[in-house]
Amino acid sequence: MAWRPYPRTLTPLHASPASSPRPAPSAAAPPAGGRGGTGAGRAPDALRRLPAAAARVPGRAASAVRRWWERTPRERRGPVLIAVAACLLTLWLTPYGTLIGAVALAGAVAWQGRARSAEAADGGPGEAERARLQTLYEALVPHLSLAGDPRPRPLYAHDGDWRRAFTAFAFTEEGRLSHLRLRYPPHLGDGDPESRARLQRLLCDKAGQGREYRFAWHEETGELSLTALPPLPAGVCAQRFATAPGETVLGFTDLHTARRTVPVTGDDGERRDLPPVVWRTGPRSAEPHLLVLGRPGAGATTLLRSVALQALGHGEVLIVDGGGAGEYAFLAGRGGVLAVEPTLAGALSSLEWVTRETERRLLAANRARQTGRDVPEDVCRPLWVLVDRPSALSRLARSEGQRDPQDLLQVPLRYGRAVRVTVAVADRFEGAAGLAAAVRSHTRARVVLGPATPDQVRAVLGEAPATTPPPRVPPGRGYARLGTGPVHRLQVPATPDPYDEEASEPQRRAVMELLTGPMASAGRRTLR
Numbered sequence: 329m330a331w332r333p334y335p336r337t338l339t340p341l342h343a344s345p346a347s348s349p350r351p352a353p354s355a356a357a358p359p360a361g362g363r364g365g366t367g368a369g370r371a372p373d374a375l376r377r378l379p380a381a382a383a384r385v386p387g388r389a390a391s392a393v394r395r396w397w398e399r400t401p402r403e404r405r406g407p408v409l410i411a412v413a414a415c416l417l418t419l420w421l422t423p424y425g426t427l428i429g430a431v432a433l434a435g436a437v438a439w440q441g442r443a444r445s446a447e448a449a450d451g452g453p454g455e456a457e458r459a460r461l462q463t464l465y466e467a468l469v470p471h472l473s474l475a476g477d478p479r480p481r482p483l484y485a486h487d488g489d490w491r492r493a494f495t496a497f498a499f500t501e502e503g504r505l506s507h508l509r510l511r512y513p514p515h516l517g518d519g520d521p522e523s524r525a526r527l528q529r530l531l532c533d534k535a536g537q538g539r540e541y542r543f544a545w546h547e548e549t550g551e552l553s554l555t556a557l558p559p560l561p562a563g564v565c566a567q568r569f570a571t572a573p574g575e576t577v578l579g580f581t582d583l584h585t586a587r588r589t590v591p592v593t594g595d596d597g598e599r600r601d602l603p604p605v606v607w608r609t610g611p612r613s614a615e616p617h618l619l620v621l622g623r624p625g626a627g628a629t630t631l632l633r634s635v636a637l638q639a640l641g642h643g644e645v646l647i648v649d650g651g652g653a654g655e656y657a658f659l660a661g662r663g664g665v666l667a668v669e670p671t672l673a674g675a676l677s678s679l680e681w682v683t684r685e686t687e688r689r690l691l692a693a694n695r696a697r698q699t700g701r702d703v704p705e706d707v708c709r710p711l712w713v714l715v716d717r718p719s720a721l722s723r724l725a726r727s728e729g730q731r732d733p734q735d736l737l738q739v740p741l742r743y744g745r746a747v748r749v750t751v752a753v754a755d756r757f758e759g760a761a762g763l764a765a766a767v768r769s770h771t772r773a774r775v776v777l778g779p780a781t782p783d784q785v786r787a788v789l790g791e792a793p794a795t796t797p798p799p800r801v802p803p804g805r806g807y808a809r810l811g812t813g814p815v816h817r818l819q820v821p822a823t824p825d826p827y828d829e830e831a832s833e834p835q836r837r838a839v840m841e842l843l844t845g846p847m848a849s850a851g852r853r854t855l856r
């Protein structure tokens with residue numbers, strides 16, 4: 329297989345530390361920006377940390393002022409502003425007032441940062457942080473101590489020391505635990521999923537609700553690390569992503585699980601580099617077809633729309649809308665869109681054409697190879713078959729005594745990869761039982777959207793996520809797994825139906841901008 333370098337617009341992660349979001353902390357290194365330390369007495373590097381700590385002081389003072397302002401009741405904000413303005417005016421009018429004000433401000437800022445700088449300088453946690461670690465340690469003692477433990481100094485004991493148990497930790501600027509690495513005793517049974525789940529639940533409760541956490545078990549060293557994850561980037565609209573041909577962005581994920589970033593523009597117009605989940609299709613792909621499952625309203629249709637808009641840049645698209653709600657109607661008649669079929673009859677005839685077209689392409693490719701000629705262009709042009717809610721169509725077909733449209737997906741699913749025919753299927757959880765065996769066995773790129781239990785995620789992706797469920801699940805939020813790769817957290821870009829009046833104007837406009845022009849009647853192909 330030929331090695332293909334990154335296109336210049338794509339950024340390998342290691343190449344742009346300055347412009348990328350900060351990497352999540354590894355188990356050995358607490359997160360940059362958070363304040364961390366080791367409990368086991370690593371050598372303090374005070375001199376190195378002091379300038380950095382001093383540089384953070386104004387930032388801390390500013391966030392203290394912001395927190396104070398947010399806590400101030402609305403009715404008191406006006407008088408407070410007037411008092412501040414009066415003080416500033418007095419200083420302005422007093423001889424040397426500006427200078428006195430500046431010195432006083434610098435003094436206040438230095439005072440605010442003094443205690444914390446001292447802590448940061450010796451690398452140790454502050455008083456509040458020590459108290460949090462102590463509370464966490466005491467909560468772990470009943471779970472991790474052993475009655476009648478013969479060892480003279482067990483890791484976890486009521487009069488024990490958290491410094492021996494916690495080998496690394498870090499706190500956020502707000503004083504919340506952001507990273508912890510702890511040693512666990514051998515009797516925990518780290519091979520037992522129930523023991524693991526119990527300890528993880530306890531740690532989540534004690535580390536603070538309302539965030540997602542990633543757990544990593546290090547069985548060789550008997551350590552467990554917990555890392556608080558920031559929310560995934562929301563507010564990314566549909567747009568032309570910087571990808572190579574054959575690559576589709578399913579959504580965005582965490583920096584530590586992605587291999588690169590792509591530049592994107594948020595709906596506020598701000599440009600950022602974000603780590604995408606990239607799905608590769610085509611003859612070399614190990615996951616040439618996609619299955620999306622989720623609860624109603626979780627965003628499965630949105631993901632198929634996003635795939636369709638990206639596919640239109642390089643190939644032709646045929647859509648079967650089993651939901652029949654007209655959520656793809658805006659694509660009908662656009663350049664590159666072969667058909668949008670909301671009815672059973674239309675779905676059957678279009679999918680029959682797809683079967684014939686796949687077979688035609690296979691024969692043409694075979695003949696070209698046998699005669700040593702190039703494969704014809706019409707065989708290489710990607711063909712995308714997007715099927716939304718096939719289980720609903722199958723049910724309808726059964727009740728009407730017609731052929732199951734999913735039977736017609738067998739050929740493209742089995743043989744389509746070699747001739748660039750890609751199938752993406754979306755359905756609801758309750759429709760999963762109605763998916764044909766071919767759909768289930770040939771869709772190795774998988775996405776789960778919306779609220780789902782770890783067991784539901786495992787049932788679809790083959791593995792539960794290593795992260796805890798998000799406290800609030802926005803539309804388009806879920807998990808993705810490509811083949812046997814890791815389970816990624818996923819946020820799908822907002823790609824609404826541009827005629828959906830409830831969608832935000834910038835998001836609808838973004839979709840309209842990606843639409844190809846109407847197809848000229850001369851270019852229309854008949855699928856019947």
Ligand SMILES: Nc1ncnc2c1ncn2[C@@H]1O[C@H](COP(=O)(O)OP(=O)(O)OP(=O)(O)O)[C@@H](O)[C@H]1O
Pocket residue numbers: 622623624625626627628629630631651756803804805819820821822823824825830831
């Ligand atoms: N990634 C996203 N970002 C922002 N909004 C989204 C996203 N995904 C979905 N939505 C919004 O959530 C709503 C439901 O989305 P969508 O129709 O895609 O869900 P669905 O899973 O197909 O639901 P159903 O099965 O009921 O059709 C829509 O209003 C849509 O605009």
